[in-house]
Amino acid sequence: DGGITQSPKYLFRKEGQNVTLSCEQNLNHDAMYWYRQDPGQGLRLIYYSQIVNDFQKGDIAEGYSVSREKKESFPLTVTSAQKNPTAFYLCASRRDRDTYEQYFGPGTRLTVT
């Protein structure tokens, strides 16, 4: 899991509440990514950011929001508009444009009831 931390590991929320998942990296990586993992569906890209103050929507951005105010931080907010938020959320980072692999944090399991 390297120098990427995600907190908390488990998170429980009531339906209708917004919740923010933390992702911090001390690797000095430029790019950061948020994925959602559901059983049997692999990883789906929610948002990604290649530089500070810039981010792009991935394949399933509806109901989510992000910010990238600092290079080391890329928090993800799951809003009440997300219809099915219960999932395992993974944050990843990549060093720079000349690096190809991404490195992942340990993940946050979000349960909304």
Add this chain to the structure above:
Amino acid sequence: AQSVAQPEDQVNVAEGNPLTVKCTYSVSGNPYLFWYVQYPNRGLQFLLKYITGDNLVKGSYGFEAEFNKSQTSFHLKKPSALVSDSALYFCAVRDSKGNRGSTLGRLYFGRGTQLTVWP
């Protein structure tokens, strides 16, 4: 469009036997290919990558993968499986084209293959 297929949801193999986890891909340019492993309730760990050069790529924990351009495949292999290799394995391909503000650098993942190694 880029995509990855892992045709087997599960692979079962006896300890000590060779293992293969299959992956095929579709990309618009030159493929950059990756394998990751995930243990329960953990993040993904990078195993190996193919960018260019030798078709046989060696990675962590004794794993290797063979790039086959004509078959658009990148199968993961290990000569002798261990019980501790039991995990979920993901193949991924990178978008090799793009410009500023595009999807340059994002990975497209397969659905994953659950490997179980029996003692």
